[in-house]
Amino acid sequence: PQLGLRLRPERASFWSVFKVLHHPTLGSAPTCDGLGVFLLSPQKSGFLELYSWQRQRKAKQEFCLHDGPPYANGDPHVGHALNKILKDITNRFHMMRGYKVHYVPGWDCHGLPIELKALSEIKGAENLSPVEIRQKAKEFAERAIEKQKAAFIRWGIMADWANCYCTFDPKYEANQLRVFHKMYDKGFIYQDYKPVFWSPSAKTALAEAELEYNEQHVSRSVYMKFPLLKSPPKLASVIDGSSPTSVLVWTTQPWTVPANQAVCYMPDAEYSVVKCATTGEHLILAANRVESTAAVLDTQFEVISTCKGEDLADGSCAHPTIPGRVSPLLPANHVTMAKGTGLVHTAPAHGMEDYSVASHHQLPTECLVDERGHFTEAAGPELKNKNVLEEGNEAVIKMLQAAGSLLKEEKYVHSYPYDWRTKKPMIIRASKQWFVNTANVKATAQEVLKKVKIIPTSAVSRMLEMLDRRTFWCISRQRCWGVPIPVFYQKDTGESLINSETITDIIKIVEQQGTDAWWTLPIEQLLSKEAVAKAGGHDVLDYVKGQDVLDIWFDSGTSWAHVLEGTEQRADVYLEGKDQLGGWFQSSLLTMHRLTLIVHGFTLGEKGEKMSKSIGNVVDPDVVINGGDDHTKDPPYGADVLRWWVAESNVFTEVLIGPVVLNAARDDINKLRNTLRFMLGNMAGFNPETDSIPPSEMYIVDQYMLHLLQDYGSKVTEAYKQYDYSKVVRLLQAFCSRNLSNFYFSIIKDRLYCEEEKDPKRRSCQTVLAEALDVVVRSFAPILPHLAEEVFQHLPYKKEGVFRTGWINASSGWKKPGIEEAIEGACAMRDSFLGSISGKNPLEYEVIIVIEPGLLFELMEALQAEESSRVSQLNEIMMASQTTLLSEIPKETPADANIVTGNFLINLEGGDIREESSYKVIALPTAKAKCPRCRRYTADSSSTPCPRCLKVIAGKGST
Template structure:
């Protein structure tokens, strides 16, 4: 007889209730498991009223196996922050890097960390860079590789020196005092940045970082310097360089910022011709945007086209006509300058004739060398005219009052024809934001012209992401003919050179450099100032020169910080001939660290230091603007994690920051603000919802003891393992390509389409209402555990805190085990079985036809008849339902109908209100060897069954009585 709602049954169910409530909180908001929607549960795996909680079924609630888990649906505010820190401690985030370095691994993955500058607090640019690297490192570690990643800091240079000195300036301080203050400042910045990187979950041995001010690092750097010097790549010369009066030091191209809004006072000035070429009896007209350089003029050059300017020209002449002429200098009495040809003069602006000051122009200098002109410098280190410029100009700043005075002198001599305001791009010191000048000085250079071809050749073997960055890298190389590597400061690595007191000749050889390198390794580079010269200069270094040690003084220049950081491959990578698998930095490093590393490595080893380059964009505001305090749009990563002083700025935690990085298109500018962060938080919240559903339905399940062999599983469960395998391949490929954004899209598609909208909506009845230890339920749980495991591992590189939190609640492993010590997604080729896809996907095609015939209706209220002619499709459907008609077959479960009848043709006595449908399904087996386009027909009628008060399926014979399946379950419990 059917079990109805009588008192004897109530007693039995009460016992069931006591048993089911043990071991964790009960989900009081589990999904209805008979929704009948193909789109099903969406992202809300725990959001609707349980079927068994309906008023007619309250009696049976405790017999339903609803999800139970202590994993919280939501964490926010201080609870979220405390939980993340607790996860880091419990799961050994601090020891993880050392652990994986000690384990045996067949392959190593080396990501060489470009050193951030130790001159300020951590910012979102740091977050973008460090988290992007960490995602890849964690992925590589999970899949069994031994990760080599040593974080570093760029610690020398002018910005640190200036910030350390503050308002004190350097006057009255010794180099050692300046260096001590700079070191303290850098160490403070390093401590703040390091703490932030750790809080973001970046995996590293934070006690074993590299610092460019460390003695061992400096020694390795000097070894690179010595090898490049011995090969002739490093030399000393007197030539024009970019000079920053505001910093009082030479600058390299990479240390310049070009201001497109710079305003110059451009002039047209006449140079009277003294020795007249044939047919000419007037002055020549020149144009310049830097009038202050007129006093240093040595010649006038003509371009290779006829003169053509906006002035009314009396006549035009070719360079050949002008060559050989002599001009009178307009401001220097009795000085005459020649007229010469030059290829670098263009017709873009001006008159086609350019006054030339070899001391203050790169192209001018190269032509001056050809014609042996004087390279006379009249500008000092402060950017002021020296006494060589004459009493009227001496001590005047060339860019301001010096320019005023020169223009005034041109007026007085009658040489000024016209003055105009010229807005153009002009180089500025990237640290002080002040204009630079070009002036000659004796500096140390790297001859990059001789390295270019080798560098370009080595880049052909380097993979660059995005590929479009390659052209920028090559263009930057082309623009750099030489690299000035000496700086006139105290905070840096001293160039190991000695100068003769009388002649000024430099003394540098392998003996001096290797000796200094050894001292630096033992004592640090402060010893350059601390030790007597007798200790610094070894006697064997003097063998080829005359005179004692006392004839020499130590040099005062330090190395460019781009040389500092560019030699990091020699100091950090373990083997001298090794190359990093990847360098990952922002696009500003195309002309910086990427290039300096390439040039030094090619010079010493004839190869690039990296196998691949990943070039990411900058973090910008939500409006796409560059962040600045003045605009008030700076996003502080500390506030992102911990919340701001304003109650409207919530605490998002570290995983939201990591998700923002992963989800972004890092190869362009990356926007950050409330919209992006709220979106990231919502995405993680939906993910938590799915994870909670999975965990809740695995309560009491131990895969080590209760897992079902795939061959015994329901077909749809086997099919989900097949989809999980495909998912794992896609997500692995995405991480391998440095494309965490694609990994997220693959993850979200899998959860939304394959799980929430499909699988979860189908299996809830089996999960909640079948006997607890039944094969069907255990089959489903086996798959849910595999899905939970795969999803958790696949998101772990991006969300390590959430992944470890899930793993703490997940079944199937020892309590002390952590996810990151247990490997990558485990998928098996056994999961892919011939015919499996076709069986389930064929059924899904029929299901789509069924659901589209009853739009907006509950599929559970209908009986479905499927008619297929004998053939492959019929055989596949028969594998899902052996009997002709069933309410409990795998086919009925997939269709989510009350009853499914499988037949070879539709019956003739169909109900007059039956809804009819038709479709075809293409079967493709064995790589196309077997292909069959199979038609099918369907008929849909309202079911005659009554809703079961326990499972709410329309499979009961009468009202308020249990269906046969539920009757059996409750009877067994009783």
């Protein structure tokens, strides 16, 4: 304006970008983030020191987000990005709100996946000692940690990256054993022989959280009969012995039949004795399964009699493959009628419910399957050493056929649990393991959980259901890469030796030397003579060290004991994926009890499919940021696009990602960046401390924008508080697009570009732009930290970074509810005017507004005191060359004038003041010439500037 030149909007935007791109603080090796598609050097912005800075400042409140450790077994992926960025947005928001944020990143470093990957790189790995295996596994985990840490830093995750936690740190391992000790002392941890999920491919027990289900697994199901040995007394009159009678049983796991100890029925269900049309024999099965079972067996059943399940009591059957073994008929509530025959083959060694029945009726729990998933010698010569899921299954089916017990075999497709690491089927197998008795703490945990705020609320019922179903937690694993269970066994009897003294001694050693000491030190240095004597033993050498390690869910679930030292061992938030409802959330809850849970979904391809290398839809976050080998196919988006994708997604369901999603995110940021460029480009020569205009002296439309800005700040703050970051993005986009770009920017350009530099009218809208830029940047700073910091680096009047200066500071004094009616009324008339000229240039028209006397007329008079004006606030909003405000249509109105009629409802004081007024808008071509400076039709000649521009050029308006 000082040069007497009007800069077009696109030129203004270009000029602001030019300044940004040539700003002296830009690093010499820029990368693609931020405003001018460049990233400030960390040294210049203090970006990497932010966490340490905020930890050292004085703050009244502390906010603790406890980091669930990602697994250190591979490269960073988009699941990591989703989780870490969500946490970072949360932390940055609370830090800006004045909290001292406590966030210590960590890694889960033990367990079978790391051990397998480490050993897969070594020839002759089967000959390595446990200590050598542990060393290789640790080295592998350390390499994975460095890769993931570098990625997390690149994503802008705020933390003290020099002080993270790893579950293989000696101090961490010692703290973990202290939690184990406390739980053992309270009686929560015990050893027992019972069925557990077992992975033959990994030769170890599994927890339920370590399973994944194959929905297309095919089992060889069989219908088989158990000949009745002893008739139930209440059925004696029906079963007279004249025809052979059997109970009819269906199972999908024939290999478990040799371990059968009983057949179970549902006491309250109805059962039928039927006669088979094909064989003439009598069979017993559930009454509502008669027709469907007959159809499967391709025969017909004649119902002889029907009875209650309880009438089967005291009956017994002959085992179908083991001569002389008796299988009693027993009641059980786990029997269902959805499939099968309503009578369930019960093998206590291979089923959780089966084991409960056996325990109640004191039946043996004999396991005939070894850790490899092969039948043992006790299973007999026909089965010995056969794989139960392969040739062992086939052998049992042939034995059933030879005994005349097999009625039908068929393929059955169903959901079946697999080992999530080896991706192979698991079995249920009884073995001696260590357990946490979750039944003892479940009631307390469920009550605590009901008081915890869980987002989304739909996760509450699922977690309560999981807790209710979980009666015990198997915490022992048959590996060497982990934290050893500190137990010793008597060589001859196998009796375990574990007490406070032995555990305390081990904790001291581990704290100093780490858990390698369990494998490297002789037993004399691990087990004291005093502890042996106290346990009633005689010699330390009579004992051996246990070979089991703790479940990695116990590793990570006790992380609070290490990380939350000095914070009263309480976290404000746990934020993890929904798979942790049965994993880390539960293990933490069962060992800690105090949680706030936020649960997000999984990442999927943009069509909703799982990511797979074979499909080719795997999204690598490094490629998202830096681009692939072919930038035309995989362009570099930058870290903020990755963060925007996380924030804009509905993370409480499945989160989709792919080229279309990323391109849309990039476009959204570009639109936001253009809005910021406009505001930043118009801040030159403006200092808020000396040049700001008080709200009371502003244009009404400027006051209106402050009003909207205050409302926006409140809504955004509330959305952050609710962890609804997608709502933050929606609010940001709506405000920038609708309120700023489409509305405010379009009407203030004339003031910005054509008024004298220091004119109060220009300073008024600059004041609003400065406030809007400040509020908008702070509102998205937790989501787009690189862009936010860069904007603040280029402010001509501020030097300190956005994160060090706090949250949105929108004055409550900006809130003026009544002001909305005046501006929105004028906007309604502008819409009528623009609609009447069919997209033509409004500056080529003069507009006449006719309003009957009343409240609406008075509001418009506040925007334009004189009858006609080319510079009034009302004319600025109308975007015409001149606006005339009248109470009736002028008599000289041309007969062909286009008159548009409309209505506007005024609603003030919460509805106490309501008045609907009609208005008329008349658009007339202007008779004035186009000003060569401001491009408005306000000049007397196209070669001479208009009076306003002449005054500015002459400097008459300067102070």
